[in-house]
Amino acid sequence: MPRRNKSFETTNYMINKEEFRRKVIVSAGEIFSHYGFKKTTMDEIAKDLKMGKSSIYYYFESKEEIFEAVVLYEANILRNELTTAIKSVESPIDKMKNYVFVRMKSFEKLSNYYNAIFDKNLDHFDFIENIREKYDREELAILRLILYHGARKKVFNVVNSEYTAMAIQTTLKGLEVPLFWKKKEVNIENRLRAILDVLFYGIVKK
């Protein structure tokens, strides 16, 4: 029996297809994170999946599309981790602390996401610009929310939450730069603490 309308039907094939796409994303993500986009070959990804590389093209159009999926995947992980991290505590100060720490700690684990955002060699990907903008906006919203709640609870003293949020975001990005260039150590911890201190000292109502 021929299908009348493909888009309304779901076969077993399609289910497994999504499942397999996820597998590819995970495998590829690990390899990308180690070698970077350019130095990762389709053969390697295929080998990790125990397949011929041509099979992968049945699920993805190109290496680029795989990378895009990986970055999206990691971006979502980051978003989830951040939201749960700020939900897990009550006080605005802790929320802010958690947010900042989780964000910085994720840097190594989600290296594809951050590479996509920072690496100049990856500029030619259109989706990167989109993702960057989108997540910048989201981050700003979260920061503003934290600040807003802090202000409501009389813990923060914020005049303009939007600009304050932007300032914090800028600082966080500044922190990321050395992490991107020198993957190792750069004892971010201490700098983070210092920045948080400064941040709170200027923000917390006395």
Add this chain to the structure above:
Amino acid sequence: MPRRNKSFETTNYMINKEEFRRKVIVSAGEIFSHYGFKKTTMDEIAKDLKMGKSSIYYYFESKEEIFEAVVLYEANILRNELTTAIKSVESPIDKMKNYVFVRMKSFEKLSNYYNAIFDKNLDHFDFIENIREKYDREELAILRLILYHGARKKVFNVVNSEYTAMAIQTTLKGLEVPLFWKKKEVNIENRLRAILDVLFYGIVKK
């Protein structure tokens, strides 16, 4: 005045040449250790040295020769660290402990050496087989020496030092395998301790 015999004269050039070779080895070693032999390009090495890549060929015949030099370099580091580690203590038990620990700890730092020995993709290098054999023999000699001294001091109870040394060496190699495949964690520490316990329990005179 033309030189009569080159091999008897030393010019300033030659000194700097050796110096520069070392620089290349260090730079290349870092890049190799991150990306592996194949994925490291001459351009990258050259860039790290702030030179044109063709200049490197004035000091080394080929990328392969650089890699060989790197591996040799690291192998010597390992040898030195091991010998000083066993010299730094007196008791045979401590010597053995130090030897085993230092050897295992070096795995990450000297990844080129270990890659050369393990990586199947590097099989075609002739020098690897040589180096592997040579250092296996050296290691065996050291282990035998430790065992021998331990026996003299009535601390170890070894019937045949050669075979015992070989057994220990085999164990150590077995420990290396998971390190090679999964670069991270694999908490070797605990396994090491366990192995040392077993080793000493069977070896130490009661």
Add this chain to the structure above:
DNA sequence: GAATTTTCGACCGGAATATTCGAATAGATT
């Protein structure tokens, strides 16, 4: 057993990249 989905090996063309070469420069020697 027909239709559809999925896998795969062989192949292509262009890009990347190791290596060469000769010329230009810097440094040493007379």
Add this chain to the structure above:
DNA sequence: AATCTATTCGAATATTCCGGTCGAAAATTC
């Protein structure tokens, strides 16, 4: 200064690599 040697470099070459294609085989579903 002039000459010779050592060193650097850019451009060219030759080769390998690698993303992607294609059609056919295998597996799965109907």
